[in-house]
Amino acid sequence: MQVFEAREESRLSDLKGELASLRIDRERPARSPWRWPLLFFVPVLAVLLGLYILRAVSASRGAEVETVRATVVQAGGSAPGSAILTASGYVVARRKAVVSAKIQGRLSQLRVEEGSRVRSGELIARLESGDYEAQVRRSQAAVQRAQADLAEARRQAALSQRLADEKIVSIDQLEMAKSRVQIAEAALAQAEADLGFSQAQLANTQILAPFTGTVVKKMAEVGESVAPIPPGVNISTSSGAIVALADLETLEVEADVAESNVAKLRDGQPAEVTVEAFPDRRYRAVLRQVIPTADRTKATVQVKVTILDKDLDLKPEMSAKVTFLEPQSQVVAGAAPAAPILKVPASAVAKRGDKTVVFEVQGGTVRERAITAGPEREGQMEVKQGLAGGETLVARPPDTMRDGDAVRIKA
Numbered sequence: 325m326q327v328f329e330a331r332e333e334s335r336l337s338d339l340k341g342e343l344a345s346l347r348i349d350r351e352r353p354a355r356s357p358w359r360w361p362l363l364f365f366v367p368v369l370a371v372l373l374g375l376y377i378l379r380a381v382s383a384s385r386g387a388e389v390e391t392v393r394a395t396v397v398q399a400g401g402s403a404p405g406s407a408i409l410t411a412s413g414y415v416v417a418r419r420k421a422v423v424s425a426k427i428q429g430r431l432s433q434l435r436v437e438e439g440s441r442v443r444s445g446e447l448i449a450r451l452e453s454g455d456y457e458a459q460v461r462r463s464q465a466a467v468q469r470a471q472a473d474l475a476e477a478r479r480q481a482a483l484s485q486r487l488a489d490e491k492i493v494s495i496d497q498l499e500m501a502k503s504r505v506q507i508a509e510a511a512l513a514q515a516e517a518d519l520g521f522s523q524a525q526l527a528n529t530q531i532l533a534p535f536t537g538t539v540v541k542k543m544a545e546v547g548e549s550v551a552p553i554p555p556g557v558n559i560s561t562s563s564g565a566i567v568a569l570a571d572l573e574t575l576e577v578e579a580d581v582a583e584s585n586v587a588k589l590r591d592g593q594p595a596e597v598t599v600e601a602f603p604d605r606r607y608r609a610v611l612r613q614v615i616p617t618a619d620r621t622k623a624t625v626q627v628k629v630t631i632l633d634k635d636l637d638l639k640p641e642m643s644a645k646v647t648f649l650e651p652q653s654q655v656v657a658g659a660a661p662a663a664p665i666l667k668v669p670a671s672a673v674a675k676r677g678d679k680t681v682v683f684e685v686q687g688g689t690v691r692e693r694a695i696t697a698g699p700e701r702e703g704q705m706e707v708k709q710g711l712a713g714g715e716t717l718v719a720r721p722p723d724t725m726r727d728g729d730a731v732r733i734k735a
Contacts, residue, residue, distance in 0.1 A: 387725075388732045389718045391685055394668045396713040406704075408588050408648045411627070413579030415599065415642040417570035418630075419535060422543075424553035424565040425451055426528040431546050436567060438542050442533040449566050451529040451550070460526050463519035470512035477501070477508040531566055540640060541568035570640055575631050576612065577644045580624035589614060594649045595629050599642045607633040609646065670705040672717040673697060674725075682711070683718040683725055685733065690718060692727035 429451035436448055484501035487493040543565045544550055551564035577597055581589065593611040608631075615626040629646050631638070672682050673695070680697045683690040693715075698706030718725070 387722075387729065388734045389685070389690075390720070390734050391716050392669045392672050392719045394666055394682075394707065394711045394713050394715045394717060396664045396666050406650045408650055409581070409585050410645060410647045411579040411581045412643070412645050413577045413629075415575055415631075415638060415640055415644050416578050417537075417540075417572060417640050418574035418576050418628075419537070419571035420540075420640070421534055421569050422553055422565045423448065423531060423534065423567050423569050425449075425531055425550050426552055427451070427525060428549065428551040429529060430549050431544055431566070434542075434544070434546050434566070436539045436542070438539055440539045442537065442539065442569070444533055444536045446533045447530055448533055449531040449544075451531070453526055453529040456522065456526040456529055460519070460522040463515065463522040466515040467512065467519050470508065470515040474505070474508035474512050477505040481505045533569065535569070535571060537569045537571040539567050540570045543567060572636075572638070572640075573634070575638055575640070577609065577629045577631065577646050579627055579629065579644070579646045580619070580622065581627050583618055583623050583625060586614065586625045589627065589648060590651075592651075594651055596647045596649060597629065597631055597644055598647075599638065599644045601639075601642055602637060605635070607631050607635065607638075609633075611648070666707045666711055666713050667704045668707055668711070668717060669719065670700050670703050671720050673705055674721045674723075682715075683721045683727075685716045685718060685731060688730055688732070690721075690725065690727065690729050690731050 431449060432452045433450040434448075436442060442448060481498075481501040481504070484493055484498045488495060488498040544567075549564070550566055553565045589611055591611060591614070595609040595611060597607040597609045598605065609629045610632060611627060612630045613628045615628070618625045627646075668682065674681055674683070676692065679694050682693050682695055684693050693710055695710030696708040698708050700706070718731070
């Protein structure tokens with residue numbers, strides 16, 4: 325009985341403990357429902373405030389702009405050295421050739437690779453020549469036999485002449501002996517001609533460089549059959565050729581110029597060439613030829629421009645751009661100097677209401693300058709009034725730009 329009572333007391337004690345753990349402690353302070361939203365929005369507000377401060381600092385420093393200058397040029401056109409027009413084309417070698425054998429054969433030796441420099445007359449490759457060497461030896465033997473036959477015919481003719489003088493043989497026998505001499509002489513001439521042909525065929529197994537240049541493409545390997553290639557074939561599609569050779573000292577640009585712009589060009593026109601591979605390099609050039617026919621499908625005329633500056637990095641078939649320049653003007657003796665003309669890039673001119681204006685950069689701000697604009701040519705606009713020349717102007721001013729705006733010149 326005592327054991328049972330002890331168990332009941334222990335069970336009641338455990339139950340009281342569990343009930344006590346479920347009691348709400350009203351003295352503990354309650355957590356605020358705004359705690360987590362505030363922890364989320366405070367960093368966002370800090371970032372927005374930083375961006376606002378950065379924008380305000382940037383605005384105080386002014387917008388970043390590019391600038392151009394107003395220039396004074398001679399009357400009647402562009403300044404010497406200024407651009408007239410631009411055309412696109414490709415770099416080509418004026419002197420180039422697809423080298424092939426004069427006879428059909430199998431390549432037994434190839435002594436060059438792409439980029440190899442060869443001189444005029446230098447051996448490039450050989451064809452298998454065993455058959456041609458045998459033919460030469462056979463022709464040499466035929467010549468020796470013909471020489472021997474001729475010598476015997478002449479000896480017989482001399483003997484017949486003596487016998488005829490002594491009235492021992494008839495005149496007909498003498499004429500027959502002389503005819504055999506002529507036949508032997510003709511046989512010798514034919515044998516010598518055959519020997520020359522055989523030697524020429526043997527020499528044709530050696531492929532020589534036609535001029536000094538650089539191998540730009542190897543088109544056959546040892547063991548392949550090659551054949552003569554007709555003139556005017558495309559290097560990329562020719563079959564049977566051995567190498568493509570180009571003289572890189574004669575590089576020029578072939579470009580297409582619109583028909584309406586051809587009248588602006590003259591022989592010897594100075595130019596400047598740039599290639600897409602090296603856009604930071606500029607090469608001096610000169611117009612060599614305007615092709616005397618037009619392409620009706622494109623309404624263009626092809627021109628050829630010689631590159632004066634040599635560069636080993638320039639390669640045939642590179643994309644190029646040619647900028648033709650205004651030649652140096654020639655002053656006629658006794659003529660009055662022409663009045664100068666002030667020009668600005670057309671991109672620097674803007675409209676503000678009914679006024680034509682430009683924005684001059686002065687310190688860290690811009691000043692709106694009203695101008696009287698003249699005709700525009702090749703991206704340059706003539707300014708009749710409003711500028712003196714040498715001013716630094718904003719290129720491509722935005723529509724929101726106004727007098728007194730703060731600006732920073734772009735590096």
